[in-house]
Amino acid sequence: MHKPKMIEKEKDFYCSKGHNLPAIIISLDPKLSMDQRLFCRECLNNTVINSKVVSLQKINSLIEENQIKKMEIVKNQIDLFESLPSIADRMRTIVIQKLDLLKNLTMEWLQNLQCQQSKYSQYSFFEEFEIMFFQSNNTKFNSFVDEMQKMNLCWTTKLNPKLEQFNQFTEYKQYKELLSSLEVFFQKLTQSDQLYQKNLQQKIQEILLLNTKMNIPQSQTIQLSQQSINKPFTYQVIQEYSMSQNNWCSALAINKDCSTLLAGSNSQIQVFEFNKGMLKLIQSLNEHKGYVNTLNFMKSSNQFISGSHDQFIIIWEKQQQNQWISKQKLNGHRGYIFCLVLNNNENLIISGSTDKCIKFWIKKNEWTCQQTIKDHTSEVYQLSLNQQQNRLVSCGYDGLIIIIEQSEQNQEWIVKQKIEVEQFGYRVCFIDNNMFTFSPNNTEQISVYKLNNQFIKTYDIPVKCGSVDCCLFPQQYINSKCMLVSKNGEYVNFIKKKENGDLLTEQSIHFGTYFIYGAISDDGQYFITWDSQSNQIKIREFQEQ
Secondary structure (H helix, E strand, C coil): CCCCCCCCCHHHCECCCCCCCECCEEECCCCCCHHHCEECHHHHHHCCCCCCEEEHHHHHHHHHHHHHHHHHHHHHHHHHHCCHHHHHHHHHHHHHHHHHHHHHHHHHHHHHHHHHHHHCCCCCHHHHHHHHHHCCCCCHHHCHHHHHHHHHHHHHHHHHHHHHCCCCCHHHHHHHHHHHHHHHHHHHHHHHHHHHHHHHHHHHHHHHHHHHHCCCCHHHCCCCHHHHCCCCEEEEECHHHCEECCCCCCCEEECCCCCEEEEEECCEEEEEEEECCEEEEEEEECCCCCCEEEEEECCCCCEEEEEECCCEEEEEEECHHHCEEEEEEEECCCCCEEEEEECCCCCEEEEEECCCCEEEEEECCCEEEEEEECCCCCCEEEEEECCCCCEEEEEECCCEEEEEEECCCCCCEEEEEEEECCCCEEEEEECCCCEEEEEECCCCEEEEEEEECEEEEEEEEECCCCCCCCCCCCCEEEHHHCEEEEEECCEEEEEEECCCCCEEEEEEEECCCCCEEEEECCCCCEEEEEECCCCEEEEEEEEEC
């Protein structure tokens, strides 16, 4: 660092009394002007000085030290700021890279669409004939329009996170408006496609009726009876029975005969009389001290179980006058209770928790913990038993799917297989004895695992999801309707098991938020949800199309 340089020259500092000698002291009298303050050695001997004086050299040293200090402060700032231009350059490079990525993704989407255009510019008469007449029972999700929607949803899911980084740009709004207009376009196209499909089916029926006039034997006619099998269905909201629920409702359950609905309301459990969709609050239960995360009705007795943030599992029993009481509290976990399952005999409860443990509770005179499995290294999110009730599957935040089987000899539960997945998941569910589904977090697919000595992934089911997800609201398989209900991000997907065993998405309901919690009745007739956007308990009813 350079030494500060005084503008004046010290040798030019002369006495103010005209002695023509170099000044050696300076007066501190504020009444004197600068040219009157300098005194030489002669002044000290012959002049009475009425104020304090200081060595000129000492004052000069102090001033120089002060200037050096100022220079050091400025230099420190310069040292800090010298790195800022390079940081700004790196920021500019990163922004350009992100914009290039956004542009490249858009170009890839465009190229994909151009490939689709080229693909459909030619067709095979025989293939299209086969599809039109022998696959006419396909749902709209196998149609061209739906495939395009899925493709566009895939691309917008990739684009949106990249686009949100530039939401301060004017062009951002234009970009979003274009994407929104694309969605509106496909909504209208879907409606017109449904009408087209209906008209197409009528024309096919008319063609088939010609068989009788042409004396074609009945056995040779094209069989359309399959249309009555696996009919398309939807769940429609019963608007008049929606109920406001401003408290957080992260657990719902409905009993076997659809007469009682349970709803978590923060730490409270609200009991509703349920009459064909109409709700009437009959009791509020206040035993839990933390959020209620899971509710499960027993089917052979008037009991249900609940699990909470307070680490307790409570067994509830219905008394006279339809009042529910706490019969027993199970205290064994050291974390939130996230999932509970009951076996068919209702003498076994299996619980999963944020304490990384799976506990097996058996009923003798009272419920007691028989066994604990600690193979997960993080939170346990969902548990599911197979139809035979001798095999359990679990998933957790550690990215593990664990298969646990019950020994026939001593009834002990033993870990048989650990499957490591690339993306952890919140939900897993057995479809039958030898097949289960798993939902990787924040992906638009559900993986299907089948038993072949060990469980292996066989294929993925496309589903609608959204950008984020959260735990709770377990997958549920409704055997009577061969239907899997799966919450994925901002959607709930209804997936039908076809006659050949394949699983296909039949309906996807978008809630506009990923805070969705719900339950479905055992017969699949009613689907009940609460979401943070509407703050309502909504009742939906199954309807075949």
